[in-house]
Amino acid sequence: MSDTLLISTRKGLFTVSRKAERWAITAVDFLGDNVSIALADPRDGYRYAALDHGHFGVKLHRSIKDGWEEIAAPAYPPKPDGYEEKDLWGRPLDWSTARIWALEAGGPDEPGTIWCGTLPGGLFRSTDHGTSWEMIRTLWDHPKRKEWMGGGADLPGIHSICVDPRNSKRVWVAVSTGGIWFTQDAGASWVQRGEGMRAEYVAPELTNDPVAQDVHRLVQCPAAPHRMWVQHHNGIFVSSDEGKTFAEITGVEPSVFGFPVVVHPREPDTAWFVPEIKDEKRIPRGGKLVVTRTRDRGKSFDVLTRGLPQSHAYDIVYRHALALDAAGNRLAFGSTTGGLWVSEDQGDSWACVTHTLPPVYAVQFA
């Protein structure tokens, strides 16, 4: 079980550790800076933190043991002379990293390989622990990429990257908004996945178009990689064939809207969500902050409330801000209003670590 959490926030990277059965903040790095996401690589202990300095752009830092060092941030290639690409509003689309939104370790057979998803939609790979980055041009140059749209931000972005634990060349990425994309040759070619998902926010002719799907988060069960779970803009979807097709889970109380999902590392039918009222409000229903858990592939859900605020709670939990440890027992999530909760019994009960953090973007067990 992991005793350490990395919390990426609007104002710094917080390390939270478990000592004497209590969780507490034990380190603060980059205080005052916007940390969009962090990665603790389970293969080698390296840590990575993505910063967005606003005025001065997106930066990436790496820590081995002796503190942090700035390393190369993924950079977009030069736009060809005369080439024009416009966003949805007709403005020139900048080929420039606007945000690092996903950092994932490569497979166990490729030490030092890191995948990175960004806004406005570029996917990058490093094979040297982030010292240098290569843009995956096959995805960026795919004609369908220009159909990607913003979802939550003005620009589209890659937020989920799943590396097949059986074969590191097989990788799935999910885009908000642009559906799910799959490569089986380490990025040499890509195909769209995600038949069966349904979008409520487009014209009826496009409802089932895989590229129109606003996947909020895609996760894969490590022990049963055929099983993938999606928290989508308008529902929860589950796949039993590696994301080729999805079935919608309906009738989930209090809501099927949310951002994060995590799946148990060995039990593919067990997954957790943090629901909220959808577009029109985006707050927990009734001011009650709850986590939902299914153990039977979405046939039924437990609504988990013990230890969570059940009155006037307006916490939103972003897509990377719910985490499950590798053992599958400890959960943690952080909220937009600075709350951090930990469960050591698969969500049956929760303890509040603090409610005064900056807005939380991402939570990860290290």
Added chain:
Amino acid sequence: MAKVVFTANIQRYVPCPEVEVAGHTVRDVLETVFADNPRARGYVLDDQSALRKHVTVFVDGTMIRDRARLSDAVCTTSTVYVFQALSGG
């Protein structure tokens, strides 16, 4: 030699001391600075080597207009200020 002065706000990320460099355009001047201080480049310029959206450059009190090519003229007595723009909050 033109004098180049960087905002104090950038200093906590990457030291950018005041320097004097030769050059006829803002591009000339800044690229000379970045040749000696390569880490500063990505803080001022974006992936396409244009001025970052929320960075501004003034030459002798006038905000530059060519943010993509940085072709605004600089003379030997110029002072070039690199600031963070208010637009970035």
